[in-house]
Amino acid sequence: MSTLELHGIRKSYGALETLKGIDLDLQNGEFLVLLGASGCGKSTLLNMISGLSEPTAGEIILDGRTLNGVHPKDRDIAMVFQSYALYPNLTVARNIGFGLEMRNVDLTTRKKAVAEAAEMLQISHLLDRKPGDLSGGQRQRVAIGRAMVRKPKLFLFDEPLSNLDAKLRMEMRSELKRLHQMLGVTVVYVTHDQIEAMTLATRIAVMNGGQIEQLGTPAEIYNRPTSRFVAEFMGAPPMNILPTSAVAGGLRLGTTKTVWRCHHPASEIVVGIRPEALKTKTIAGGLRLSGRVELIELTGPEQIVSLALDGASITASLPAEEELRLGQALDLYVDTERLSAFDAETGLRVEITSEHPKA
Amino acid sequence: MSTERLPLRVWLLMLPLLIVMLTVIGWPLIDTIRLSFSDARLVGTGGHFVGLHNFTKMLSNSYFHSAFFTTLKFSLWSVTLELVIGVLVALLLNQKFHGRTLLRALLILPWALPTVVNATLWRLIYNPEYGALNAALTQLGFLDSYRSWLGEPGTALTALIVADVWKNFPLVALIALAALQAIPNDIRAAAISDGANVWRRFRHVTLPYLLGPLMVALVLRTIEAFKVFDLIWIMTRGGPANSTRSLSILVYQEAFAFQRAGSGASLALMITLMITVLAVAYLFIMRRLAGEGR
Structure with a gap:
């Protein structure tokens, strides 16, 4: 031993x-x-x-x-x-x-x-x-x-x-x-x-x-x-980090219209999204981010897509088979379970629970 | 290296230098060879062809034998001591301590001195009337009365060797220090955690890195020591009782003091031959080192 x-x-x-x-x-x-x-x-x-x-x-x-x-x-x-x-x-x-x-x-x-x-x-x-x-x-x-x-x-x-x-x-x-x-x-x-x-x-x-x-x-x-x-x-391409602002009943991601319905603390929060957590298919209860395709880098098995949001840019790893064109509008979806939230000031992880609308 | 023939333009560019070199090195060499087969004297006629007489005479001459062994003894002792002291000093200067930079700078001083200055300096140290060595040894109680270190056949050569070592060990130390600094720290660390003690670390880690550069220093120093002239000429002129007469001193005396240009030339050629052997050894080592440098 x-x-x-x-x-x-x-x-x-x-x-x-x-x-x-x-x-x-x-x-x-x-x-x-x-x-x-x-x-x-x-x-x-x-x-x-x-x-x-x-x-x-x-x-x-x-x-x-x-x-x-x-x-x-x-x-x-x-x-x-x-x-x-x-x-x-x-x-x-x-x-x-x-x-x-x-x-x-x-x-x-x-x-x-x-x-x-x-x-x-x-x-x-x-x-x-x-x-x-x-x-x-x-x-x-x-x-x-x-x-x-x-x-x-x-x-x-x-x-x-x-x-x-x-x-x-x-x-x-x-x-x-x-x-x-x-x-x-x-x-x-x-x-x-x-x-x-x-x-x-x-x-x-x-x-x-x-x-x-x-x-x-x-x-x-x-x-x-x-x-x-x-x-x-950790991770390549690195995790997307988006600032948030508190709105009634949730957090608004960056300057987009996307709102994460959740219980959140009073402090300022940034949200991290792994590039491979972003999908082109709808996810039930997930968030939708709409933007425009800015850059496509094909690595072989996948393509690294930069998406221009309102005033921000995020990177997504998508399967190489998806047919995308530069400049096209694209909606990406992410499961709220796969979001990481950090205190903007201390940089430490904050556990946030999503608030699902009652079915 | 390419073995292609050099274009004419290259030869033309080198021509001025080639002419100078042929005049100052080529011609004297040929003339020396011619002289060595003659009984020419320094002044007077060109002399007659005497075949190998000069060589056979020198090889059977007891002056030549004793000068050869004096040179050999001087070279062996001074080069050995220079290598040992040089490596030890390099090992010391490779340690971390305050004032290391100053000491490293000071190290080069003896080597930077012209031989004439060094020889004069040591003559003063060995002076039988007021020399520092006599003073130090007597005052420390090692010696009853002042001695003439350069005036006694028993000590003169040793005194010369000490002076030569003092001047030339810094060169070896500098070469060794450079080699020591090229040893990767990781290898030292690996040897320490492998459990190698100081001696075994020296033997298996330090020495292999030192060996190549030391061989270069060894051959260079041996060639230099074998040719020694100025140091001896200034300190003892080959005396007392010819106890410090090296081959170069013998050549000088034969050719210029006794004005026998012919036999002087034959002696000079023999020394050249001996040094050529050393030089070839040097080239051989350099090529092997270059081959290992992968």
């Missing part, structure tokens, strides 16, 4: 505080993705778990053992780096076995462990080569092998797929997912790529300005973002 607990982790460089109190509780076998833009503190947090730097305050506990002040090599944690960080003068086999070699594990055990890891990663045929002779994807497999072979309690990944091209990145993503399901290990994974986060994570921690903005399963993060930041960060 490997559980990781972080209590009130802070990190300051002089007057600059890069981490402002991080609390996390990771169960055995979880795949946690730390997601955020560069500079949000996600890599700093990873380095502190690995022991490469120490937190200014707070406690790191792995399986009930406090790790503060413990040397990186004694933490039972393995890390995979974005740049692979392979030893250029050693063969693949020795690269993979390096951690064991440094721990004075005998040669036969080491060889067996290296062979096992290599087979799992399908790099057995590369064991005698030097890292310089390998492709990016192969190098990353070696780096993962080097982490695996130590059988650590916790795996750390620092943007491991960022240096790979798009096709290879998808392959390695599936590979990582497969390995995680097979080995059932506990993982903390840093990325700025939301697709990686969505596909790999059992839970995602969206970070912003040195804090965790939201912690939840990929579905929770995507469908019920707790703040406007998370809502806008």
